[in-house]
Every structure is written in C-alpha cells, then in structure tokens.
Amino acid sequence: MTTIKQEDFIASVADALQYISYYHPADFIHALAEAHRQEQSPAAKDAIAQILTNSRMCAEGKRPLCQDTGIVVAFVKVGMDVRFEANLTLEQMVNEGVRRAYLLPDNKLRASIVNDPAGKRPNTKDNTPAVVHVSLVPGDKVEVSIGAKGGGSENKAKLAMLNPNDSIVDWILEVVPTMGAGWCPPGMLGIGIGGTAEKAMLLAKESLMAPIDMHELKARGAQNRLEELRLEIFEKVNKLGIGAQGLGGLATVLDVKILDYPTHAASLPVAVIPNCAATRHVHFELDGSGAAVLEAPSLSDWPDISWSPSAESLRVNLDTLTKADIQSWQPGQTLLLSGKLLTGRDAAHKRLATMLQKGEKLPIDFSNRFIYYVGPVDAVRDEAVGPAGPTTATRMDDYTEMMLGELGLLGMVGKAERGEETIAGIARHQSVYLTAVGGAAYLVSKAIKKAEVIAFADLGMEAIYEFTVQDMPVTVAVDRHGKSIHTTGPEEWKRRIAEGKTIEIHAAN
Template structure:
C-alpha cells in the first residue's frame, strides 16, 4: 500500500474543518426542512426558518454557520496495514491541521480553546489542541470523523449509571426536560449505553457522527431493540413541547442516535450528548493517494425561506431611546426588530465588570438605559463589519446579573436560552427585559450589525466588549418586565402536542 504523507493528514483535517464550518450535512438539512414544514408554533417555525436561511447564506458565502466554531473533535481509525510517513505524533499532525483551518485568512474561525483550565485559562489562539481519539482497525486505510462541537451543547452532556432493570428512555426524557434550551434545539441526541463511564461517553460522541434516518425509520418501523428505543425517545422528547430554541413547538429533536457496548452485569452506564442546530461533521479516508477532497452539497437541498421583516406584526425598537414604559409593553414571544447601539459582553467581561463595581470603580462603558448582547463574534473578512455573531448561552451570566442591573441601570439583555429563577426575579424587580436571538443563525444575525468596535477589555480577545450599531436585528422577548418567561409559557402550551399530531 502507498504511504500516507503527513501533509495529506494535515491538509485534509484543515480542509474538513473549513468545509464543516459553512456546510451543514445534507441529511441534517433535510430533517430540519421537514421539521420547518410541519411546525405549527409560529415562534418555533420562525426560529427554524432563520436557521435554514442562515445555513443557506453560509453555504453560499463560505462563512461559519455559528460564531462558536467549536472544539475540533477527531476520531481516527487506523488500519493495521496502513503506513503513515511521519516522525511526529498523530496529535501533532491533527493540531497542525486545526491551526491552519482556524487561522485561514479567507475564513478565519473563532479560537475558543483555553489552556490551563483550572488556572489562567488563556486562549490558545488557534483552537488547538484538538480532542483526538484513535483506534487500530482492520485494513490498510486511515479514516477520520471530524466534527466541530459547540460549547453550548457540550455543556449539556450528562452521564449516569442506571440499574440494569431501569429504563434508559425514562432517564433520557427526564434529563432532556431539565436541560433547558442552552443546547440550541432542534438538534440530535447522541446516546451511549454500556461499557464503562469513559466508554459510554465516547459512544455517545461517536453516535453524533452517524447519518440521520429518523424519517425512514418511522416509515418502515423498528427492526431491533435499539431502533425501538430510538423511536420511543424521539417521540417522547418531542412530546415535551420544548421546541426550537425552547420557544415551545412540535420538534425538539430531529433524530436520536444510539451506540452500545458490552458492560458489567451489575451496571448500565448511559451517556447523553446533544448536538445543536449547528451540527457539523464529515467523514473521509486516506489511502496514500493524496489528501481528501470534499464535495459541496447540492443547494437544492436547502428550501427557499423568506422571513418578511416589514410585517406590522414586528415591533421596531430604538435602542438609543429605551424607556421603562416602552419595555413594559413587550410581551413574551413577541418579535422585536432592534436598531441603534448595544454593547457586547460574555463571561469574562461580566466578571471584570462586577469585580470593578465591588471595588468601587467605574465601568469602562455606561450601561444606563442600554442593552448588552452576550456574544463572542468571529473576526470579519473583506468588507464585513463583523463575522458571524450569534448569541451565547445566557445562564452563564446569571451569577452577575443582579449586581449589574442594580448598579448600572442596564435595561435589556440579549442572549439565548432560558434564565434561572433568581434572574427572572431580578428582571421583574428592576423592570428590565431579556431577549433572545436565534442560536444557529449567527451569519444572518451579523448582517444586521452596521458597525462594531472594541471599547473595553481588548485583552479578552473574542470576549472583549464591543460597541455595535445594529439595524432591524430580529429578537424574541423571552422574559418580560414583569417576569413572564417564554421558556416556561411556550413548552407548557405545546407539551403533548407532538404526540397528538403523530398519533
């Protein structure tokens, strides 16, 4: 067999990561389109529509689907007869591929990996190191599964050890119901059952790289116990009514993939890892004939989705003239189009601001009667004002919210997913509001941003505070001034409806 050159590995990894940054897998788009066509919740349908619009824009413009361009997850299966010509470790080759991909001048990807997780947490600057798993298999080829896993969905990974007589489906459904919307549904659930704690988690992550076939499975019916379990979990999770972005609706999961492994007679380890609306992965093989090539999907797979923002049903908001009286008119689930000035701030910026306030200092930005957007954007290219700039999970800012609202006069927060009970109480107490942008529509959101400049904490990199001017940025009212939450109202309204629609 010809030798596989180290450059073939490096180039293939780099091109794979670039490819998945702007192309959803075709099977994912087909399943998402079916969900869009069948969704009856107006808010959820609009959210799925934005995800589909964003996906098509990214496929055409070759820019990232999501601002969180993810941790590079690499599964390498090395044939025992394969020959790799290198003096370096496979980790070093993979990391060089990741480095090239994330520093690509034509499509730079956001570096999110921090070194020394228990210490300084300094950003590596190039998204290395990758999470690499290897196994020796039969054959003479080297195959790779490459995915980019966002932090929001990864943070919702869960593990348990059930008693052998307990129900896997019951545990999964109960767990998903408690996860909230931070994993950016609709997406895919990866489940690993058996083995040990580490093996089950690995199986769940590998399951997320499998092709989606839920519509075919529902049509023909299950042919095994595993397929029967997939169907049961799919139907029961969708019957929870969580819906796209947690807004309430018929579709929360597009598919459920399960992998199993033999286990101890006294144990039933089960792992759950969700994949978000920015599901991204690709498979390729190297046989010594050169680097891998990747064929773009057919754009005909993407539906033509048009969201008319001229509708009188959408309330236009001037962020430069916010008032408590106006905010009091906003209702949970209502769509707003924001124009004017907003500031950005994520975990690190919030921590620094609160530390400054506790020390009696003055903040570098005036948040009185202003809005803050929880985002860490991708760097711009060409004539772009900013790269993809979708929201991050808001619950990570919960611990700072009360102090910031009380000390600054901040009126509006924008992010994704639900807020905790204490924050909802604080929002009501300070007569503020919490809005959500669609996670998984980062490129679409960025088109509403007309200018952007770093105004504080430049040392934080993508977590620095930006001042942005936006025009008709679409958001949904998630928590109103009186503490009503769409993430409670929406799922409660739609719970059980998916089961009725498919019965």
C-alpha cells in the first residue's frame, strides 16, 4: 500500500498552480503558432502575435499569463491501494495548496474568489476554495489534473437538454456565436454528452484537461463517432469566421474535446465549455516517493515571434484628448495610448451607481476620461503593476449610459463585444470603445509605468486605479457612429471562407 504524505500533496498542488500560471502547455503553443502561420486576417494575426509574445515573456519572467488567474478546478483520482498520512481532508489539502500558490510573494496570483455569491460577495483573499472532484480508482497512485479557469471563458458555458434525435453539431453552431469574444478565442471547446445535466457539464470541464491533438487527429482520420464529431465541429466552428478575439479570422478554435457517458433513452444532455487563450492545466501523479516534480518547458517550444506595435498605429495622448479628436477613429484602427487612464470594473461600477442614487459625491471626476475594465495582479519586485489584461466589457453594459451620459466619460477600454443598447449609447454620446488583447496581460502591463489606487481600496483588485501608461496597444472596436468590428470582422471572414477567398497555405517543411 502506498502512503502519500500530506505535505507532499499540498506542495504538489501549490507548485502545479504556480507552474500553470506562467507556462502554457507546449501543445497549446505549437497549435497557436500554427494558427498564427495560417492566419490571413491582419487584426487576428496581430492579436495572436501578442498572445504568443506574452506567453514567452511569462515563461521567462515567471509571471501570470492573464490577470485573471482563475478559479481552481481539480480532478483527483485516488488509487484504492493508497493511504494518506494526513490530518486534513483531501479538499482541505487542495485548498491549502491553492492558498500557498496564490499568496507566494515572488509571484502572487490574483485572488478572485468571493464568498456569499448571492449576497455581499466578499473576497476570500487567497483564492480558496477550489472546486474539487474526487474519484476512487484501482491502483496505488494518486493522479491529479488541475486547472485554473478564467471567469471570461467560464461564463460562456452552455447546457442544453436536447431531444435524442436533435443534431449536436447544429446546437454547437447555434451556441458558439452567442458566446461572443469574452472567452478570448482562439482556444478549445470542451463538450460533454450524456449522463444527466450535471454529468454533461462535468464531462465538458474534464475534457479540457486533455492535450491539444487536433493536428494528429486530422492527419490520421477519425476512428470512432466522437472523433468524427470533433473533426466536424472543429471545421464548422472555424468556418464561422469569429477569429482571434472575435475580430474575424480563420482560427476560432484550436481543438474540440469530447467526453460522453450513457444517458436515459429520453435524454440527450449536451454541455459546452470554452477554454480561453490563457489555457492553464497540468497533470501529475503521486506514488509515495515525494512531491511531484514538473519539468520546465524549453524556450525552444515557442516560435520566433516578437510582437511590436505597427508603425501605422496612432499615438494618443489621453491627457489632452477631446471628443473632437476621437470622431475620426475607425473600427480596426490601432492606437497607442499614453497618459492617465482610470480603471474600474463590476464592483466599482455598482458602487458608483449606488452613490449616485443616494446623492453622494463621487470620489473621481470622470469627465473627458477613459476607463479601462481591468482587475490587475499585485505588483512584485520593481513592477508598477502586475499583469493587467482587459476583462469582459459586456458585463459593464448596464452602467454605460450612466458613465457616458451622467458622468461625461469619453471612452472605454476592455475586451469582447458590447450589447446593442450599449453600442447605440456609444453612438448617441459620440464616444468610442477600444479593446486590448485578452491573453496578453503581462505584455500590456509593460506599458503601465505607474499605478495608484484612488478610490474604493477595500475592493482589492476591483478598486479604481489611475494608471500612467506609455504606448499601451489597443484597437478601436466601436467608433462614434456605433460601427463594431466584432460584427463587421466575423461577417467579412465568414463570407470570405464560404466563398473560398482565402489563400491555401501548405504545411511547413
């Protein structure tokens, strides 16, 4: 019988979470590099280049790939010939590993987990508790598959109880466009089929722990029905033209994973959960010989791609910018922002709205300012701020009229599309909405030279900061007329793909 010591288990979990915070899986890097090589949409190709450059920077600097360092999900398979030398439960051991990993001083990760989800939602401060799934299996080892799932992609999870004769592929093709770009494509789709409602969701999540192998599957061909489905969904989803960051392009998904389970004769539960461009997961085993050792990847796994701003990018001084200056900006235009940039996201917007309702004086004048939707990672060493990529702007749609109309905000920076009412409001106020690349958080943070909390410090990462930025790369997503690149880009590339107006690029030698 194998004995697993408590400290070995905890240390392994902590090390694994630090590891996946800054190392992409090699299979993801290779697949994304190939997507970059094949991509023909300039906007999407630029976004992928930023993600790849960010990935290598994180591997070298051991800093998080994304500011949203995720909710921890662990699948733990315990061999029935294993005993634990421990005074904590298995879930408590996982949570202690999470606590150590997220509070590690040299690479502190963002604490995103809140208690009392239907109430006051206070932050737990250490990213616990994790979501832990435990199963007993034959054997004398403990196998752990652990991931950190970002909120932007997790929020796009979908479940349907289809009729047995319904088309799974048709449902997926209906659902994926409704996900928008908040899940930060290109990434993976995890699909669970069968069982019951909760089993289908669990299968979808567990499928995302598998390595990307679509290239190998395409080369050898499908050998069973699930592989046929994987190939069909992969091809048809990419033909939607959604592309990287929803800007329009050839690569929306890098792989499609499917797990299934027997189900009731009257049922066909199907779940889909996307994994974003900050794909984070790793597998390790414990055999009683000590803590798991995870080998660092070789930097040769990363392609020779180093993103730099386009020479055609417009340099913008936020400190002198006026409404007249933004009227000529066009969707898809790249900008480099310098000057003072406010931040704020869900909790800060809600508090501002509450203060206005009560007639209280706001701590900040938002007139003629830009706000960046972000919850940054804490700084370490000589950083002004930690990784600080954009959060999904759609969640702030309910507050946009307040910000633009009542408070005089000039424009917004985030990721993903905006809703129809919000776009109409942007046009009505002759404002603009800009996007930064989700999945390039460390790269973006290098443009932030100073970060100061100026309001709502008690909200932690959701406090309002004032960033001093220099050449922060963004793209015009919605112009002052209400024209959105998240609509025009995918429409154009869906049409090009359907009409065969793309260039065939042969495999590299």
